[in-house]
Amino acid sequence: MSKSYLEAGETHCAIGHPKSVFWQWMLTIDHKRIGLMYAAVIFTFFFVAVFVALTMRIELFAPGAQILDGDTFNQAFTLHGVIMIFLFIIPGVPAVFGNIVMPLMIGAKDVSFPRLNWFTFWLYIFGALIALSSLWTGEGFADTGWTFYAPYSLNTNTNVITTLVAAFVLGMASILTGLNFLVTIHRLRAPGMDFFKMPLFVWGIYATAWIQLLATPVVGITLVLAILEKVFGIGIFDPSKGGDPVLFEHLFWIYSHPAVYLMILPAFGIMSEIIPTFSRREVFGYRTIALSSASIAGIGYLVWGHHLFTSGMSDLAKTIFSFLTFFVAIPTGIKFYDWVATMYKGQIHMTTPMLWALGTMVTFVIGGLTGVTIAMIGADIHLQDTYYTVAHFHYAMLGGVVFLLFAGLHYWFPLMFGRMYNEKHAKRAFWFNFIGFNMLWFPMFIAGYLGMPRRYFDYLPEFQIYHQISFFGALVFITGLIYMFTVLISAIKKGEKVGPNHWNATTLEWHLPSAPPPLENHSKVPYVDFRPYEYHHGDPVVKFNYETMQRID
Amino acid sequence: MSHEEHGHEYVPEIATARDGKQYEVQGWQGDFYGGKLGFWLFMLTEVMMFGAMFLTLTYYFSLHHDDFIEASSEFSVLLGGTNTVVLLISALTMGLGLLKMRAGDVKGAKLMIYATMILALVFLAIKGVEWTEDYHDGVFLGLPALQAGNPDSRPLGEILFFGMYFTMTGLHGFHIILGIGLMLWLLKRINAGKVTPEHHILHFNIALYWDLVHLIWVFVFPYFYMIGAGHGH
Amino acid sequence: MLEGFKSQAATFAADVDQALYINLIFSIILAFSVIGPMLYFAWKYRASNVKKEDIENVVHHTGLEITWTLIPTIMMFVLFYYGYTSMRALRTMPDAKNAITINVEGSKWKWRYEYPANANGFVHKVGGAYTKPTMDGHGNVVKNGTMGKSALYVPVGTNIILDMTAPLGDVIHSFYIPAFRMKEDVVPGRITKQWFNATKVGEYDIECAEYCGTDHSYMFSRLVVMPKDKYEAWFNSNADTPKGNYANSGDAVLQRHGCKSCHSIDTDKVLFGPSLKTRRLTKEQVLDVIKNGQNKLGYAMGAMPSGLATGADAEKIAEYVANGMTGTKPASFATCAGCHGEDGKGQYGTAPSLVTYDVDLLRNVLKHGKKGMMGTMPQFPYVTEKEVSAIAEYLNK
Amino acid sequence: MDINTYKAQKSGYYKILGGLLLLTAVTLIQPYMFLENATFGIQLMIGAVKAWLIVMYYMHLKGETLIGWTVGFALALVIFFFAVVMTDVHHFQFKDISYISEQHVSAGEHTQHHEE
């Protein structure tokens, strides 16, 4: 049996080949190790942002100032938003699972540009450090909200420039990741694997990579213009100097709307892996799922205006954007129905990843359908910038992307570490998370409909009850999160050892010679002349001799 | 660094289909088309970036039409035009260099790269002259003329125009400097025998990059220098 | 519930609620079309219930696929239609001839309203900041805050057009009346419009729904819908507003213009701007001015030259001035006295007082704003002469 | 690459250079010679032609299907962004009536207004 990629010395390095294990990790260009490092850093940031969220929830427990004053609260939700968006969820699924499993799924030895991958990781760390440095330097962390709207961001004295620079650097990292994945998917698929034989997760990553590549530069340059405006006062977005703040909003959302699909598409990919595997049958409507990813990415570019329904944009533009927005819901719906149909006449194994996936079906459907509510112009004029919107995007991002990220974590855990966690505990943790989450965010739909604006640190007493339910939901949710991570972390060292294909799955990443996989993945590259989810009576059709990667079925 | 030590070398692999047919496996090392595709994708990001800037510029042009024309008429078409021609020729030398490299004439290729670098420096020098003049005329980022709300300031539309001018030509100039750096690196790699007629993806991509830098100028030039040409002054 | 929310008190509120209601029904149907079968399958095909031979690989069913594409698409069109029509109701401005046009200005952190001139040529201007409740250390409210000092008065059953803007140099706000289901951003230097026709007499909350900084949460105001005759009576009187009738005392004026949201008046605490409790300059500020000169206040003298004193001299002067002209007067102060007077209290029109806020200084700061070491103080060009003196008097009390 | 293709390509490069120089010359004289009222449009049109020549021949996009499509897609997006954002500009009304606060007057204020 070959050595696992986690063992000392089993790695390629960007420069030379250092003896020290520490430097082997710092310089590693192995996609799996880079993915693991991303996971470690990203979850650390997640917990920081979660902690900030908790302070916000405490502040909102009752009207009046509790523990934060207005300005600190403003910095708190900015910090929360910036970390969650730029440091956690945008790199999220692609950087972790895109790196770890995507090359395995297409039978590649690594990504196309492994050194670039290494550089990207450190660029990400660099950007993160800049973002955090602004906490302690200058006038304190930015207080603009993660949207940086002009002219507020131009006038405020807080450390906006540093935050903008950080967002720019993180954007670069995201672009380079996307570029690397695009070339990898185009060039390094195993022979025989055409686009319609790729696993659906790869499709998700592929669609996302296009968004990273083509949308991110727009926000990048917008941030640069805002920085120049702040430094030199040339007035690009400042109405008192002839500029136009609404232009900023356009340019910002030209990126940031596609960015939400950048988050969700690879997460949907995870769903498309888990459902067929645990239904033990072929996925329903492979092509429609694959193509709907592509069309969501495509249409996603055309709908940014739905964030500007109350900005003073012309009614015609509002109408067009509203109309186009509805067209995103249709391919998304097709995906959901395909997943449900995949369960039909299958044999459903209710493992932890499956539980997370099905839980997400519930939460994301709520998130998506409430998105449709605010895509209706008249409704959004009422609901824009209220807690209804906030609840919508937490349902979509937390109940969609983050839940699926957790699902993926449970699904690929045995692959990454060659060990299993305790499923009984893991399932219990799921229920804490699921119930806590709904209790945390569902009341906010009602508060928002009744007129509770967002970014308020103090509010009218009428809304207290909703905020209090929400607070207790947050507590349950915390418990669940800590529980879940405890179960997983303790399993890295102590979990029961398992073989390479613990779940009886069909895609290539499960046909490795060992678990955890060796440095250069498959011992031989297989010839792929089969569809990704071929099951026959509940057993994978395709079997390999893991030494020669010849099919033995 | 030697590759052999830790198995980095590309060992061509073969996959066998069920019926015994063999297919070559594409590895990431030495994948010419992959390198080219990656670089094109990178260039698309530049297109989007400058696209967004041109969008901003056009937006303000329609908002402050007359100020833009007025400000543009102050530029020297002569200097800008010269620079256009300089860049044009440098694109040619760069292209010829690549042709020579591919035809096996490494020495000629190097010569052409040197020529390109010199032209790039000429471009920067002329740009420098223009910026210095602007500075002496008091029109420069941070100077009072380009800051609203004081007695010396220009009309708002002109401030925007010049602001965008320095931003965009500055960014373009930065790309030129980067290009010179890349060419120096390319020369180093050629001398070290890492870039050869058989393995010239680096040269190829840097040539593409240079064309992109030229391409951006093709739009920057008329936008800033020509829209006001022929209006007074 | 928010004040007045339930009453759907504007003509179009029902349209919006209808759209939301239809959306809710559709959403429930669609959600159950996914979640229902999912739960059913998860139960019906649970592993212990299905033998391997019974698993079937159904991968395609044209009829079903068309159904679940087509039906939601149709539903989308319906939803779009209702979203669109409710938007038309909200956004189609009535003819200005049959409407009252009121100017609205949102600025950090208050709403102000300006009415057309009435029969006497009097222009009503109403508006000011919301006061926060005072609280003790445990967060219990000691004194209630006020809202509604700034109120928008309108007659019932009449078309009202709001022409909204924010001052240049301010930021974006959003004028939101939840009870009417309407909002639109208020953009500096731009005019945006909204309209409504209130159907019920009563009071309704107005909120700011676009994030605008420190007191975004307190940018409240009140909409007061009055019977037509009462409104007419108010409108044609020259008295100020029924509710927002400010006394012209300095305190009230500061309150009205929202000065207190940036400046503390009774403590030395530096909030957004410096404390306005007298002793107006800190040592650092004085030093900065001595070193760099200053020309921000528009005094007749023009700029104060830089470098009049250096080193220890400058230090001493700064110390002396910052202490409110107490202690021994350094000899070098003579340089300053020429313009600022022996007592440092300034000379009318020439140079500002260094100790107190006199009318002159205030007028200049309010007119031109001030950009200094701490940040930018916005202009308040509409503050009247009378108000300026009231403030000065108040600050010097 | 054999010597004949080399020569052919080289002369191709010179031809394109000629074309580009010619277009540059047109660019430079146009504002003074003809269609003075449409300078902006003409200049950008010439720019587009030049760009096309460079991309097709210097950058060898001709015959690249995959890369060609990606470039086309990116350009289509940029055009869409232009179309939407540019149509939105003229919709806005600028502040020209008397408001509660008087107008902030600074140098060049007039540019705010002449669009109305």
Ligand code: HEA
């Ligand atoms: C992962 C992130 C994510 C995702 C996937 C989505 C998905 C969607 N979002 Fe959301 N959104 C955000 C994150 C996300 N959003 C964020 C972060 C903001 C606020 C940013 C800020 O201001 O700070 C926001 C704000 C936002 C707004 C602006 C609100 C405002 O500020 O006024 C709108 C308006 O149209 C909107 C709409 C939608 C729609 C229509 C979808 C659709 O893609 C949803 C599609 C899914 C479904 C519809 C459900 C499943 C489908 C079926 C069950 C099939 C049948 C159903 C139908 C055919 C209807 N979103």
Ligand code: HEA
């Ligand atoms: C990925 C995106 C993401 C995620 C996952 C979350 C998660 C959460 N967010 Fe989110 N949020 C945003 C993205 C996200 N948020 C964005 C973009 C905004 C808009 C910002 C803006 O307006 O600019 C926002 C705004 C926002 C607001 C609105 C602020 C306002 O408008 O006034 C609130 C209010 O409660 C909130 C709360 C929460 C809470 C309670 C969670 C929770 O779900 C988190 C739950 C978890 C806990 C509560 C657990 C605490 C755990 C610990 C402390 C663990 C200790 C650590 C170890 C053992 C390691 N968020």
Ligand code: CUA
């Ligand atoms: Cu004004 Cu928020």
Ligand SMILES: [Cu+2]
């Ligand atoms: Cu969106």
